[in-house]
Amino acid sequence: MRKIIKYSLIIFLSLFILAFLIGSGLFIHYATTAPKLDVSKLESKPSSIVYDKDGNIIADLGQEKREMVATNEIPLTLVDAITSIEDHRFFNHRGVDPVRIMGSVLHNAKSDTTQGGSTLTQQLIKLSYFSTNKSDQNVKRKAQEAWLSVQLERKASKEEILTFYINKVYMANGYYGMRTAAKAYYGKELKDLSLSQLALLxxxxxxxxGYNPYTNPEAAKTRRNTVLSSMLQYEKISKDDYDKAVAAPIDEGLQKLSPSITIPAYADNFLKQVIEQVKNDTGQDVTTGGLKVYTTLDTNAQKYLYDIVNSDEYVSYPDNDMQVASTVVDVSTGAVAAQIGARKQDPGTIFGNNQAVNTDRDWGSTMKPITDYAPAYEYGVYDSTGKYLSDNPYNYPGTDIPLYNWDHKYQGQITVRRAITQSRNVPAVKTLESVGLDNSAEFLNKLNIKYQTMGYPNGISSNTNESGREWGASSEKMASAYAAFASGGIYTKPYYVTKIIDDEGKETNLKPEKIRAMKETTAYMMTDMLKDVITQGTMTNGYIPGLIQAGKTGTSNYTDEQFEQVVAEYGMLDNLMAPDENFVGYTPHYSMAVWTGYKNKLNPLYGPKLAVSLDVYREMMTYLSQNVPNEDWVMPEGVYRNGSELTVSN
Structure with missing residues (x-):
């Protein structure tokens, strides 16, 4: 028995030593691949400068909104609050704290809540060198953080490290550094804040x-009280101080926020997408500074679109509550040239709602060309624009649910061209049935329009029960999808940034690759029919004399239940009442999608309100087409004309 115990201990110790050696070797390997420690990186970065397509500065984001605090200006109470909640052994370790690590391991093993083992020094290194995304918090990254933390503790004093941290951290609402937050939230210097206010920061x-006192006051209060409890536990404050501080209202002393950054109102929605693209493509945050960001923005076009949407000089709006969202795409590059996501936003709004990229509204019949008819030509189901289709009473496939046209009438045998120009629902869904849901979904996926579960109603609608911008349609997605028609079948995912240059001079190209989404013949056949929508179809209000253009209108529908609610609220205002009215139009140079509606879907569009999307398009496309050639699309090989109709040879 003793031999068994003896051999077991030997095996256990051997395995332990082996694991230790392997772990040590791995740590050394990871540490040697860590970035070189540069103390200047711990300081706040210079401003991020955002440029338009011509190299002009749109906005200057960054350092000027971060007010630095000197070490001798930091109140001791703030030091006690930070170290109590984040790293109470801060003044006793040298960058890495084995006691803290073991404590967090034991805590996490016994509790449902997790506790980190990183020191303040490690947190500072993470903020300065690495991504803060949870997915990036792996063993390699932790080893590198630890190694750089140990080096930093040899080069900088504890006071300097704390100062770096206090000036570096993000404090919500666009503010960086605790002094900046103190002045923005309370209008005071750090030294003049109460214990309760310092604990919150x-x-x-x-x-x-999550702990933003303006948007999440309850969570902020809970967190503040946790900080105060830690200060009491480590004897940094008395019980009397604690009781008074936790009793203070969380909004005590909070003042109305001013915008954390200054950007032109006309570019607010566009810049929001710039920041998002850089974050998604590179993991970098434009608002933390240090980047030169080169965008696709056509400033003159953006200003003009902003004026069209926000003044009554160009378009007659029924009221100030009506909303407009629009995206303009440069056909040759696929870049977003201009975008507006809201109308009549509150003055001073920073990165407000951008309906131009949201997919929670229905694009109606603008879906027909890309969901039904283009796939029919792409997959050889149809070969002529003069093919006859049946516009007669019809049920959705596999159901006894009748499908109606917008006028509740039928036209019998009509050509594909007429079905499109008159926006008939029955021929559209019949076409989708012939194409097949899987083929249609495959075609749409190439245009970055997706549904988790696609159904026949999507033949005339973008309605989806899924949430999130990856599902359904938006003005951004629709402008880019129709740009593929305009460019002969080439699709480019919409983008806002061409490249970024970081503070070390490293350049990163962010232009997406172009793909062939459809045959050139498919694109030409569709464009030829969509030209007629303007001159003899549903979008004559968007007609621009002499301009070669194509497009499609789209009106959404209420459910029976919603329609009853609308009528009960407003009465029967018109024969046609809808929650959304859309238009997507294009020339060989620009593609533009416009959505109009109200935030409350039950506030209906009717009568002249249904023409606003076309009015916006007409005014903007007239402006865009002033200084570009008015050229027609060239018929590709494989297509021939017979009278007014086209046929494609397979």
Whole structure:
């Protein structure tokens, strides 16, 4: 028995030593691949400069909104609050704290809540060198953080490290650094804040938006009280101080926020997407500074679109509540040239709602060309624009649910061209049935329009029960999808940034690759028919004399239940009442999608309100087409004309 115990201990110790050696070797390997420590990186970065397509500055984001605090200006109470909640052994370790690590391991093993083992020094290194995304918090990254933390502790004093941290952390609402937050939130210097207010600031860096006292006051209060409890536990404050501080209202002393950055109102929605693209493509945050961001923005076009949407000089709007969202895409590059996501936003709004990229509204019949008819030509189901289709009473496939046209009438045998120009629903869904849902979904996927579960109603609608921008349609998605028609079948995912240059001079290209989404013949056949929508179809209000253009209108429908609610609220205002009215139009140079409606879907569009999307398009496309050639599309090989109709040879 003793031999068994003896051999077991030997085996256990051997395995332990082996694991230790392997772990040590792995740590050394990871440490040697860590970035070189540069103390200047711990300081706030210079501003991020955002440029338009011509190299002109749109906005200057960054350092000027971060007010630095000197070490001798930091109140001791703030130091006690930060170290109590984040790293109470801060003044006793040298960058990495084995006691803290073991404590967090034991805590996490016994509790449902997790506790980190990183020191303040490690947190500073993470903020300065690495991504803060949870997916990036792996063993390699932790080893590199630890190695750089140990080096930093040899080069900088504890006071300097704390100062770096206090000036570096994000404090929500676009503010960086605790002094900046103190002046923005309370209108005071750090030294003039109360214990309660300092505890709030000390607790925010762990989850700045989650503990934002303006938007999440209850969570902020809980976090503040946790900080105060830690200060009491480590004897940094008395019980009397604690009781008074936790009793203070969380909004005590908070003042109305001013915008954290200054950007032109006309570019607000566009810049929001710029920041998002850089974050998604590179993991970098434009608002933390240090980048030169080169965008696709056509400033003159953006200003003109903003004026069209926000003044009554160009378009007659029924009221200030009606909303407009629009995206303009440069056909040759696929770049977003201009975008407006809201009308009549509150002055001073920073990165407000951008309906231009949201997919929660229905694009109606603008879906027919890309969901039904283009796939029919792409997959050889149809070969002529003069093919006859049946516009007669019809049920959705596999159901006894009748499908009606917008006028509740039928036209019998009509050509594909007429079915499109008159926006008939029955021929559209019949076409989708012939194409097949799978083929249609495959075609749409190439245009970055997706449904988790696609059904026959999607033949005349973009309605989807899924949430999130990856599902359904938006003005951004629709402008780019129709741009593929305009460019002969080439699709480019919409983008806002061409390249970024970081503070070390490293350049990153962010232009997406172009793909062939459809045959050139398919694109030409569709464009030829969509030209007629303007001159003899449903979009004559968008007609621009002499301009070669094509497009499609789209009106959404209410469900029976919603329609009853609308009538009960407003009465029967018109024969046609809808929650959304859309238009997507294009020339060989630009593609533009426009959505109109109200935030409350039950506030209906009717009468002249249904013409606003076309009015916006007409005014903007007239402006865009002033200084570009008015040229027609060239018929590709494989297509021939017979009278007014086209046929494609397979």
């Amino acid at each position: 000390a607790g925010m860096p762990q989850s700045p938006n």
